[in-house]
Amino acid sequence: MTTHANPSPSSVIPRGPKGREGDPSVTLMQASPASGYNFAYLDEQTKRMIRRAILKAIAIPGYQVPFASREMPMPYGWGTGGVQVTAAVLGPADVLKVIDQGSDDTTNAVSIRKFFQNTAGVATTTATREASVIQTRHRIPEETLHAGQILVYQVPIPEPLRFLEPRETETRKLHALAEYGLMHVKLYEDIAKHGHIAKTYAYPVEVAGRYIMDPSPTPKFDNPKMHMSAALQLFGAGREKRIYAIPPHTQVRSLDFEDHPFRIQSFKEPCALCAASGVYLDEVVLDDRGGRMFVCSDTDFCETRRAEGHREAMLGAVPFAGERVDA
Amino acid sequence: MYVAVKGGEAAIDNAHTLLAHDRRGDPSVAEIAPDQIAEQLTLAVDRVMAEGSLYDRDLAALAIKQARGDLIEAIFLVRAFRTTLARFGYAEPVDTGAMHVRRRVSATYKDLPGGQVLGPTFDYTHRLIDFALAAGVEIAPPNEAEPDGDQGRMPRVTDILSSEDLIERDTADDTAPVGDLTRDPLSFPADRDLRLQALSRGDEGFLLALGYSTQRGYGRNHPFVGEVRLGECEVDFVPEELGFAVPLGTVTLTECQMVNQFKGSSEIPPQFTRGYGLVFGQSERKAMSMSLVDRALRAGELDEERKGPAQDEEFVLSHADNVQATGFVEHLKLPHYVDFQAELHLVRRMREEIAERAENKAAAE
Numbered sequence: 287m288t289t290h291a292n293p294s295p296s297s298v299i300p301r302g303p304k305g306r307e308g309d310p311s312v313t314l315m316q317a318s319p320a321s322g323y324n325f326a327y328l329d330e331q332t333k334r335m336i337r338r339a340i341l342k343a344i345a346i347p348g349y350q351v352p353f354a355s356r357e358m359p360m361p362y363g364w365g366t367g368g369v370q371v372t373a374a375v376l377g378p379a380d381v382l383k384v385i386d387q388g389s390d391d392t393t394n395a396v397s398i399r400k401f402f403q404n405t406a407g408v409a410t411t412t413a414t415r416e417a418s419v420i421q422t423r424h425r426i427p428e429e430t431l432h433a434g435q436i437l438v439y440q441v442p443i444p445e446p447l448r449f450l451e452p453r454e455t456e457t458r459k460l461h462a463l464a465e466y467g468l469m470h471v472k473l474y475e476d477i478a479k480h481g482h483i484a485k486t487y488a489y490p491v492e493v494a495g496r497y498i499m500d501p502s503p504t505p506k507f508d509n510p511k512m513h514m515s516a517a518l519q520l521f522g523a524g525r526e527k528r529i530y531a532i533p534p535h536t537q538v539r540s541l542d543f544e545d546h547p548f549r550i551q552s553f554k555e556p557c558a559l560c561a562a563s564g565v566y567l568d569e570v571v572l573d574d575r576g577g578r579m580f581v582c583s584d585t586d587f588c589e590t591r592r593a594e595g596h597r598e599a600m601l602g603a604v605p606f607a608g609e610r611v612d613a
Numbered sequence: 614m615y616v617a618v619k620g621g622e623a624a625i626d627n628a629h630t631l632l633a634h635d636r637r638g639d640p641s642v643a644e645i646a647p648d649q650i651a652e653q654l655t656l657a658v659d660r661v662m663a664e665g666s667l668y669d670r671d672l673a674a675l676a677i678k679q680a681r682g683d684l685i686e687a688i689f690l691v692r693a694f695r696t697t698l699a700r701f702g703y704a705e706p707v708d709t710g711a712m713h714v715r716r717r718v719s720a721t722y723k724d725l726p727g728g729q730v731l732g733p734t735f736d737y738t739h740r741l742i743d744f745a746l747a748a749g750v751e752i753a754p755p756n757e758a759e760p761d762g763d764q765g766r767m768p769r770v771t772d773i774l775s776s777e778d779l780i781e782r783d784t785a786d787d788t789a790p791v792g793d794l795t796r797d798p799l800s801f802p803a804d805r806d807l808r809l810q811a812l813s814r815g816d817e818g819f820l821l822a823l824g825y826s827t828q829r830g831y832g833r834n835h836p837f838v839g840e841v842r843l844g845e846c847e848v849d850f851v852p853e854e855l856g857f858a859v860p861l862g863t864v865t866l867t868e869c870q871m872v873n874q875f876k877g878s879s880e881i882p883p884q885f886t887r888g889y890g891l892v893f894g895q896s897e898r899k900a901m902s903m904s905l906v907d908r909a910l911r912a913g914e915l916d917e918e919r920k921g922p923a924q925d926e927e928f929v930l931s932h933a934d935n936v937q938a939t940g941f942v943e944h945l946k947l948p949h950y951v952d953f954q955a956e957l958h959l960v961r962r963m964r965e966e967i968a969e970r971a972e973n974k975a976a977a978e
Contacts, residue, residue, distance in 0.1 A: 323697065329697070329699075352798035352800060353798055354795075354796050354797050354798050355798065356696045356795075357692045357693050357695070357696040357795075357936065358693065358696070359693040361689070361936075361939065361940030361943060361944065362936060362937045362939075362940030362941055362944075363937075363940040363941035363942075363943070363944030364940060364944050364947065366940075386947070386948060387948045387949075387950055387951045388951060391621045391622075392621060392948050393621045393624065393625055394947050394948075395621070396621035396622045396625060397625060400622070400625075423947075424949070424951045424952060425951055442941070442944070452927075453801075453927050454800075454801055454927060454931075455801045455802070455927065480963055481963065481966060482959060482962070482963065484959065486952070486955035486956050486958065486959045487951070487952040487955045487956075488952075503949075503951075503952050504951075505951055505952065505954070505955040506955065507955070525937050525940065525941055527798040527799070551955060551958050566951070566954075567954070568950055568951065568954055569950075569954055569957065583951055583954075
């Protein structure tokens with residue numbers, strides 16, 4: 287687990303469920319909000335506008351609600367939608383986790399986490415179960431999310447029909463009429479051409495039996511986790527100015543055909559570090575002679591398992607940097 | 614041994630320190646100050662103000678310094694600052710007819726009230742590198758002239774044309790509320806106010822290319838530069854508690870009124886049509902490109918066949934913003950290994966299946 291510096295104990299804000307502070311496996315930190323900006327950067331009027339869009343999105347699961355996305359101090363395409371949604375739902379008592387590609391330590395995740403440390407001073411964590419708000423890019427954590435948690439997705443292209451029909455005026459009409467033939471034809475053509483549906487990520491889903499929705503470019507491996515999840519799932523697309531949502535306990539079905547049922551990726555070998563199987567793995571190239579290993583994409587999941595004593599071959603064989611020295 | 618990239622935080626901090634170091638360059642060379650940029654790189658400052666949608670020379674100059682001269686990065690800095698500012702109201706429409714004109718040229722009339730005023734322009738300079746400039750040169754003071762007659766009043770060419778009804782009237786209602794795409798999400802079809810706002814904030818290079826494409830037949834609209842004018846306009850604001858207009862200051866504007874081929878109907882005899890461009894600061898290239906694209910985007914309203922990208926509202930407005938464009942193009946640098954892994958998985962599986970089939974076939978034969 288990560289321990290962050292605690293620069294201003296005086297700014298500690300009461301947070302979360304009691305007892306969390308005593309748990310040494312949990313990493314919480316407080317930072318003083320950057321002066322000159324409102325809590326979590328956005329002004330309250332803007333947050334209200336975003337919250338209204340979020341409420342509408344929750345009321346109409348899978349429907350893309352236009353919102354007046356603001357220019358954020360990070361580039362469009364780098365999570366501005368997710369950041370705005372997070373800023374709108376974040377309260378001083380929240381505990382925030384930010385992941386990119388499943389990892390808490392990829393540069394953009396670090397950057398976004400730091401942004402909220404500076405502007406909101408909220409506690410942050412890498413532990414999935416301890417977070418009340420998790421902002422993610424391209425993954426859903428392996429650990430099952432629980433009631434009360436909010437998963438905020440960063441979405442590049444919210445429109446699942448975009449690459450079939452580039453015009454927004456048309457796609458909005460198609461959604462309004464639930465006219466999804468185009469999508470089914472595309473999936474069928476994939477099977478005819480490749481023998482498989484050639485969608486491996488951003489695999490389209492039907493939400494609550496009505497809207498077809500883009501789950502953001504998560505691997506289709508993660509699609510089943512969206513179904514009937516106890517957590518609230520919010521999707522923010524900043525550049526495209528859209529917010530959509532899956533309320534807790536909502537049906538989410540990955541599109542498929544009777545004779546070509548939806549299947550998720552499976553890996554032949556377990557994680558080379560923590561021996562987990564049935565999880566999504568990243569391929570790591572070890573040399574230029576074809577050597578490679580597979581490790582958990584969800585770093586918190588992997589670290590937790592290793593802390594619990596799970597070990598796979600690669601751990602013993604080489605000096606391991608994973609038991610990292612706390613900064 | 615590799616274990617999912619760690620130490621991102623330290624790496625980011627180090628990268629930023631290195632960036633600051635590179636920005637400074639050779640310390641034996643004097644550091645550039647924002648006021649030098651504001652005074653001597655005025656057109657860069659103008660572009661950053663125009664596309665940053667914020668009229669503040671000093672801030673734009675500082676942004677250019679911070680961005681190491683990368684203008685799109687500077688525009689981004691200005692935009693991110695602008696978005697945090699409180700919006701206390703909207704100014705009164707600016708009267709460019711009352712502009713304090715520094716430059717005004719018309720391509721449709723040889724002479725006209727107010728005359729042609731060449732002003733500060735690169736036009737007709739020979740593009741020869743001026744090596745004397747490297748050493749710094751004494752500049753002769755500019756010649757000054759009294760404005761010709763009528764206190765130098767310069768009616769707009771389009772007003773001259775519309776007094777004879779030769780050009781369509783400007784029908785926009787000055788009292789109607791104007792849209793603001795920075796406050797409300799843009800939806801299509803968009804009204805002309807929003808289109809003009811998007812174009813005025815849009816990327817100069819993108820509009821230039823689109824405007825150019827209309828000249829080469831992708832949605833041709835037979836343009837004449839009615840006039841281009843550059844100068845200072847007063848901005849008025851009516852505070853609710855006062856109920857009358859108070860001047861807030863002046864802004865430098867470049868305005869282009871494009872006069873385009875006629876259009877008529879059974880009710881209205883043929884008239885020239887308009888394309889309009891208005892930009893903060895001095896940028897004729899941008900104002901002219903904007904007026905070409907504005908005219909092209911009126912294809913629907915004027916019942917013209919849409920056959921060029923410049924006439925396609927969704928295409929133009931969705932891609933004109935360089936801050937959005939650069940963010941999304943450059944986000945491809947972010948890690949995508951989760952998605953790539955998914956693709957690898959499928960490609961390998963498809964290849965295995967093909968190999969299996971070939972094997973089975975060979976075995977059968």
